[in-house]
Each structure stands twice: as C-alpha cells, then as structure tokens.
Amino acid sequence: MKKFGGQPLFLDRNDINTDEIIPAKYLTENSKEALKPHILEDLHLEDFDAGKDITGKSIIVTKANFGCGSSREHAVWVFEVNDINVVIAESFARIFRQNMFNCGMLAIELPREDIDTLFTLGTDAVVRVDLEQNKIIAESSQGQKINITFELNSFDRELVQAGGWLAYADKKY
DSSP states (O other): OOOEEEEEEEEOOSOOBHHHHSOGGGTTOSSSGGGGGGTTTTOOOTTOOHHHHSTTEEEEEEOSSBTBSSOOTHHHHHHHHTTOOEEEESOBOHHHHHHHHHTTOEEEEOOHHHHHHHHTTOTTOEEEEETTTTEEEEEOTTOOEEEEEOOOOHHHHHHHHHTSHHHHHHHHO
16 A cells, blocks of 8 residues: 655645646646646646645645536546645545545545644645554644544545555455
8 A cells, every 4th residue: 555645735725626736728638647747737826836836745735625626537647647645625526536536545634723733834844644543643844743633434445545446446346
C-alpha cells in the first residue's frame, strides 16, 4: 500500500472546480502524463503560482465543495501524475470524491475547525495520514503538532488499500 504524507499545498477557497483543477482544453490529451504540467493552471488565488507552489507537495488542504463542476476523472488523474495522493477538505463534490477512491487516493472530509487548524501550520508543515488508525498527524516547522481523527467507510478504505477500483476488482472478481 502506498504511503500518504508529505508537504501540504494549502488552497484557501471554497468551490474549487474541476475546470480550475485541469482546464477542459486538455481533456483530449492521450495520456495522464500529458496532463501533468497543467495542474491548477486556471486557479486564481492571491499569491498562488501553480508553476512553483505545487512543486514538492503531495497533499492538498482546502475548504468546502472541492472538485465541483464537471464529473471528469482527469481532475483526479492530474493529481495522481503530480504525486498528490491526498486531498483534505471540509467537503467534496460527490463524483470527484468517489473518483479519488476509485484511483486509490484519499479524499478526507474534516470539520471546518480542523481544516482551519491545519491552515495554521504554514507551508513548511509535514502531514502524514495513518490509514490504519484513521489519523492525520501534522507538524509545523516550528514544532507545533496536531493529531486529527477522521472517518472512512470500509468500502472506500478497501479501494485505497487495493490501489484503486481496478486492482480491487482484480482481487475480488
């Protein structure tokens, strides 16, 4: 099973949609890898530069209704090819959330208070997800430590542990 952890990218906004995650003009690309350089290129946030701010990040921490808009798998694939395998948000668009699990990635929902606490850690923080214990363990570069418990239903857990829907189906059927 893959490890879930690393430096977070904090996206301080609600309603980040799939067109901002991967613009529709790239949906005709022939491979997931071709999507890689276009991650979040249409996301407009103050002091955010997709070209440099994403480098080295493996987790996204954001606000409510993440992944709304079109129900395209490309929005999850662009995270996958950029080695981002966890998105932590207050809530997700239903199809985006399920596409994350179908690809063997984690979509973790937390209450607003916990999201706000994670935002206090700063950009140099390290966040690790212990899937067996349902815990997020986070530490700032100044030594501030946070432990947050989350819930995950058993089927989504099995999808993630298997590495996604295809690997799960190969094992089960």
